[in-house]
Amino acid sequence: MEFPEELKYTEEHEWVMVEEELAVIGISDFAQDALGDVVFVELPEVGTVLEAGKAFGVVESVKAVSDIYAPISGTVEEINEDLIEAPEIINTSPYEDGWMIKIRMDDASEADKLMDAEAYQALIAEES
Amino acid sequence: MKKTPLNQVHRELGARMVDFGGWDMPVQYSGVIDEHQAVREAAGLFDVSHMGEIEVSGSNALAFIQHLTINDASTLIDGQVQYSAMCYPTGGVVDDVTLYRFNASRYLFCVNASNTDKDFAWMEQLLADSAMTDVVLTNRSDEFAQMALQGPKAETILSALTDVALADLVYYHFCEGEVAGVKMIISRTGYTGEDGFELYLPASAAVEIWQQLMTSGAPHGLLPIGLGARDTLRLEKGYALYGHELSQEISPLEAGLAWITKLDKDDFVGKAALVALKAVGVPRRRVGLVMQERGIPREGYPLFVGDREVGVVTSGTMSPTLKIGVALALVEPDVAKAETELEVAVRNRRMVAKVARPPFVK
Numbered sequence: 001m002e003f004p005e006e007l008k009y010t011e012e013h014e015w016v017m018v019e020e021e022l023a024v025i026g027i028s029d030f031a032q033d034a035l036g037d038v039v040f041v042e043l044p045e046v047g048t049v050l051e052a053g054k055a056f057g058v059v060e061s062v063k064a065v066s067d068i069y070a071p072i073s074g075t076v077e078e079i080n081e082d083l084i085e086a087p088e089i090i091n092t093s094p095y096e097d098g099w100m101i102k103i104r105m106d107d108a109s110e111a112d113k114l115m116d117a118e119a120y121q122a123l124i125a126e127e128s
Numbered sequence: 129m130k131k132t133p134l135n136q137v138h139r140e141l142g143a144r145m146v147d148f149g150g151w152d153m154p155v156q157y158s159g160v161i162d163e164h165q166a167v168r169e170a171a172g173l174f175d176v177s178h179m180g181e182i183e184v185s186g187s188n189a190l191a192f193i194q195h196l197t198i199n200d201a202s203t204l205i206d207g208q209v210q211y212s213a214m215c216y217p218t219g220g221v222v223d224d225v226t227l228y229r230f231n232a233s234r235y236l237f238c239v240n241a242s243n244t245d246k247d248f249a250w251m252e253q254l255l256a257d258s259a260m261t262d263v264v265l266t267n268r269s270d271e272f273a274q275m276a277l278q279g280p281k282a283e284t285i286l287s288a289l290t291d292v293a294l295a296d297l298v299y300y301h302f303c304e305g306e307v308a309g310v311k312m313i314i315s316r317t318g319y320t321g322e323d324g325f326e327l328y329l330p331a332s333a334a335v336e337i338w339q340q341l342m343t344s345g346a347p348h349g350l351l352p353i354g355l356g357a358r359d360t361l362r363l364e365k366g367y368a369l370y371g372h373e374l375s376q377e378i379s380p381l382e383a384g385l386a387w388i389t390k391l392d393k394d395d396f397v398g399k400a401a402l403v404a405l406k407a408v409g410v411p412r413r414r415v416g417l418v419m420q421e422r423g424i425p426r427e428g429y430p431l432f433v434g435d436r437e438v439g440v441v442t443s444g445t446m447s448p449t450l451k452i453g454v455a456l457a458l459v460e461p462d463v464a465k466a467e468t469e470l471e472v473a474v475r476n477r478r479m480v481a482k483v484a485r486p487p488f489v490k
Contacts, residue, residue, distance in 0.1 A: 036156060036159060036160055037159050037160050037161045039424065040422065040446065042475075060424050060446075062360060062446055063155070063160065063359075063445075065426060084422070
């Protein structure tokens with residue numbers, strides 16, 4: 001399982017890649033593996049205002065429905081339309097092709113509060 | 129948690145284990161979709177040792193079974209299997225079962241794992257109340273391991289390990305024979321809609337037989353299959369699952385099991401209630417649903433026609449074969465007709481689904 005060093009992570013197993021005022025968000029390798037085959041993704045519309053800690057979308061595996069939570073507050077700039085047709089990309093490429101949304105952050109410093117790769121790996125070692 | 133004799137084998141295979149009605153069972157190995165496709169296209173091996181086995185023997189075995197079950201067991205011949213159910217006097221379902229006839233004085237029920245103790249207690253109580261003599265009930269669940277070998281390659285794989293003439297063993301029949309030197313019940317039944325076998329064998333031989341089948345099957349694409357794919361496979365065929373489509377609150381007439389409910393048979397437990405229900409008409413019917421939009425119907429999602437709530441999803445999934453959402457549901461009779469459009473409340477949205485008659489996958 002991979003946890004790229006350049007990303008930040010949440011306790012709910014999302015990852016965040018910060019690019020100046022923008023943040024790209026997806027779910028971690030651990031999360032996709034725990035879910036199993038992803039068969040449906042529901043993402044917010046562009047322009048939706050997200051609040052940190054609140055659910056912004058849904059990912060469904062064959063067996064289960066899981067909410068995805070906003071790691072940071074902001075406004076949706078772009079969504080990954082490819083996931084609508086091919087949600088399984090989240091399984092095959094959780095950190096690259098499987099990104100979910102790009103947001104414009106209200107306050108980029110919120111990202112500093114998230115976990116780095118090392119802290120996240122320690123967390124999932126506890127959980128599993 | 130209870131463990132089957134194959135628990136360690138599943139762990140060594142890297143299965144993800146879950147608590148399934150008190151049993152520590154594999155939900156998936158390589159992945160639900162991968163396993164599902166293996167069963168449809170090649171073959172899969174399932175550990176179903178959690179299922180219960182209850183033997184009924186004695187000279188009055190058939191009379192007792194006729195009293196206990198809703199199907200007509202008198203039509204069975206030696207070596208034949210019947211799908212049946214037990215009802216409460218209210219018409220609600222105790223459990224759905226398969227019934228094996230060895231001979232006129234020896235039968236075996238295969239029952240749902242989590243219902244085994246309840247079923248056995250129910251049978252004992254009915255027997256005591258009936259004052260029938262020479263009927264012996266034995267809960268043999270711990271003696272048996274059970275495996276299901278399912279898929280178009282099942283016969284090829286099993287025939288390499290047995291001298292039994294499998295080609296002559298027709299659907300819903302069984303025989304006793306040796307597989308890899310172990311005597312067992314070989315039954316041409318299953319819960320996937322594919323050709324295949326269910327094997328009842330001594331628990332002590334489970335690991336050895338599992339390994340032999342996997343070795344024999346590997347060149348044919350045999351994969352171990354978890355409960356995740358077991359559920360998607362049965363749902364694509366529209367088979368009922370106790371606790372979802374069937375329960376103490378759901379009668380067989382509502383659940384789409386009128387075909388096994390033999391109301392013209394002599395008295396049986398639940399008959400009066402079922403006859404009365406049929407006379408007034410069932411308040412709801414089990415139907416299939418096929419989503420017309422992207423979205424997955426899940427158990428408990430309510431169904432609507434306009435503002436009127438007309439029913440509820442009892443089981444739903446994304447069909448790995450069709451790549452669309454399918455479900456079984458209980459709905460009011462006036463919207464139960466095929467092609468009727470309903471709306472499924474998926475979280476905060478309404479999505480269109482059409483009523484369809486299962487199987488969803490032919």
